[in-house]
Amino acid sequence: MPDQRLPLPPFGIELIARLQSASPPWPIVICFGRDSWQRARQWQGNPTVWALICPSNSALIQYRWPVLGLMLIVDWQPDQAAGHDDVMALVKVLLGYGAERVAVWPSDVDFSQPAFDYDSGRLVGQRWA
Known part of the structure; x- marks a missing residue:
């Protein structure tokens, strides 16, 4: 059971109210x-979505995350304070608070570009680059 004395993350109070509404986000x-x-403000412009903020890696355990049974997307913009290990730590914390699923969306990836190229002119073991 999470420590109820811990504060909610930014926009957490609003999320709890919205989850209790007739059309939860x-x-x-x-x-x-x-x-x-x-x-987060951009996401909240969509009436069907709600966004919380994890201000920094050090804040992971300083908050009580109201995510029990929820499907989450971590909108991750890598920087010096939020690297690969940090986002994995965040996912572990969210799952520890009972999130149903957590997907990580790295905002700096251009999904319109292929991740790999296939070159049939290369040798069999070297065709994917």
């Missing part, structure tokens, strides 16, 4: 890394 986004406050 879905999905819930956790903004982490560079420009997280700005990105």
